[in-house]
Amino acid sequence: MTNQAKVLLIYTGGTIGMHRNPHTGALEPFDFDGLLQNVPELKLLDTHIETCQFQPPIDSSDMSPKHWTRLSHVIADRYDQFDGFVVLHGTDTMAYTASALSYMMENLTKPVIFTGSQLPIGQLRTDGKENLITSIEIASARDSEGHARVPEVGIFFDGHLLRGNRTTKQSADEFNAFESFNYPHLVDAGVNIVYHSERILQPDWDRPMKPHFRLDNNVIIFSLFPGIREDLIRHIIHTPNLKAIVMRTFGSGNAPQNPWLLSALKEGTRNGKVIVNISQCMQGCVEMNRYDTGFQLKEAGVVSGYDSTVESAVTKLMFLQSHYDDPEQVRRLMNQSIRGEITV
Numbered sequence: 378m379t380n381q382a383k384v385l386l387i388y389t390g391g392t393i394g395m396h397r398n399p400h401t402g403a404l405e406p407f408d409f410d411g412l413l414q415n416v417p418e419l420k421l422l423d424t425h426i427e428t429c430q431f432q433p434p435i436d437s438s439d440m441s442p443k444h445w446t447r448l449s450h451v452i453a454d455r456y457d458q459f460d461g462f463v464v465l466h467g468t469d470t471m472a473y474t475a476s477a478l479s480y481m482m483e484n485l486t487k488p489v490i491f492t493g494s495q496l497p498i499g500q501l502r503t504d505g506k507e508n509l510i511t512s513i514e515i516a517s518a519r520d521s522e523g524h525a526r527v528p529e530v531g532i533f534f535d536g537h538l539l540r541g542n543r544t545t546k547q548s549a550d551e552f553n554a555f556e557s558f559n560y561p562h563l564v565d566a567g568v569n570i571v572y573h574s575e576r577i578l579q580p581d582w583d584r585p586m587k588p589h590f591r592l593d594n595n596v597i598i599f600s601l602f603p604g605i606r607e608d609l610i611r612h613i614i615h616t617p618n619l620k621a622i623v624m625r626t627f628g629s630g631n632a633p634q635n636p637w638l639l640s641a642l643k644e645g646t647r648n649g650k651v652i653v654n655i656s657q658c659m660q661g662c663v664e665m666n667r668y669d670t671g672f673q674l675k676e677a678g679v680v681s682g683y684d685s686t687v688e689s690a691v692t693k694l695m696f697l698q699s700h701y702d703d704p705e706q707v708r709r710l711m712n713q714s715i716r717g718e719i720t721v
């Protein structure tokens with residue numbers, strides 16, 4: 378009997394597997410066999426790899442909660458047969474999908490590693506090969522007790538593994554496309570692969586992973602800016618069915634002190650909308666007590682998003698709203714770290 382690790386490689390689409398359409402010149406997805414032909418090195422890995430693909434593969438700009446549910450099913454249905462999962466995904470919305478999956482996989486005991494590339498795998502200077510090969514190594518890695526070394530949803534790119542729900546796409550053209558500004562890297566892959574175990578979540582190994590498939594996308598993200606108009610804000614606050622707002626504020630969670638803004642936010646809160654304060658800064662934490670301009674938001678019922686990414690806040694709201702009808706319960710859980718997504 379062999380103890381070789383088994384990894385399921387799931388191809389959803391994205392640049393890594395794209396080729397150039399000879400007629401339009403634009404990049405478009407092509408199928409998995411084409412992708413794998415470009416990486417004969419995979420045969421050299423001491424890992425048993427099986428593959429499956431989204432049909433058709435998509436540009437990640439077309440990702441939606443429906444696809445996240447499909448992906449959760451793919452992983453949950455085969456969870457016991459594999460030691461880890463590698464998801465090939467376009468970079469544009471990878472941080473949203475990884476965040477959503479982190480909420481949908483409760484008590485994850487196996488790695489779910491997202492990766493992709495900035496240049497298609499068929500191109501000479503591609504970053505796709507290294508990203509793919511190291512992701513498979515990380516997804517296969519087990520400790521001396523046989524437990525996964527990274528039982529987390531992570532994003533591997535350009536030598537770093539980042540916690541999925543802490544990550545943001547930071548560059549449209551550098552190979553170093555992602556960063557987790559408020560949480561250190563889980564793994565650094567240079568000459569050696571260094572696992573920072575003290576930063577990696579530990580599940581309850583005696584309990585099974587519990588998948589969730591429901592999401593409620595009655596949520597919107599808006600950014601404040603100097604000059605924002607009352608009628609537009611009121612329009613959003615009064616949108617029927619809208620349950621939650623991710624409000625991107627200034628600095629440490631500050632907003633203009635216009636009375637109409639505060640009264641609109643108060644009204645939204647009173648009507649059961651959950652309004653979450655996320656900073657427009659990439660790095661740092663919302664602290665609504667620091668300035669009066671933040672304190673007033675707190676008074677209006679706005680809840681702190683702490684050091685959350687926007688991607689994580691919006692997908693966490695979708696997840697929580699599908700489970701709880703009571704907005705107070707959603708507000709309470711937004712202020713707790715349920716998958717290592719915020720520092721509280």
Ligand code: ASP
Pocket residue numbers: 390391392393435436437438466467468469470493494495
């Ligand atoms: N537009 C592509 C996508 O997100 C970009 C990429 O994969 O890097 O699918």
